[in-house]
Amino acid sequence: MVSKKLFALESKLEARKKNDYDIEKEEINELVLWANLRNIILHAPPEQYRLTPIIGENIIYYYQFIKKLYIKW
Numbered sequence: 187m188v189s190k191k192l193f194a195l196e197s198k199l200e201a202r203k204k205n206d207y208d209i210e211k212e213e214i215n216e217l218v219l220w221a222n223l224r225n226i227i228l229h230a231p232p233e234q235y236r237l238t239p240i241i242g243e244n245i246i247y248y249y250q251f252i253k254k255l256y257i258k259w
Contacts, residue, residue, distance in 0.1 A: 195221050208258055217255075220248060 199207070199214045227240075 209255070213255060216251065220251075 196214060196218050199209060199217065203209055203214070
C-alpha cells in the first residue's frame with residue numbers, strides 16, 4: 187500500500203474511517219468545525235474575535251466531545 191501524505195484534518199479522518207476507524211461523519215464535521223475555530227483564534231488578532239466569546243460551557247462541551255471520541259477509539 188502506498189501512503190499518501192494528507193494535509194487536512196478531514197481527509198486524515200476520512201482515510202482512517204476507510205480503515206475501520208470508528209468515527210461518524212457528524213463527528214468528523216464537528217471536529218473540523220472546532221479545528222476551524224481554533225485556527226481562527228490562533229491566527230487572528232484579539233480584536234477580530236472579541237464579538238464571539240468562548241464561554242465555559244463551550245469548553246466543557248468540547249472536552250466532553252473529545253473525551254467521548256477518545257473512549258470510543
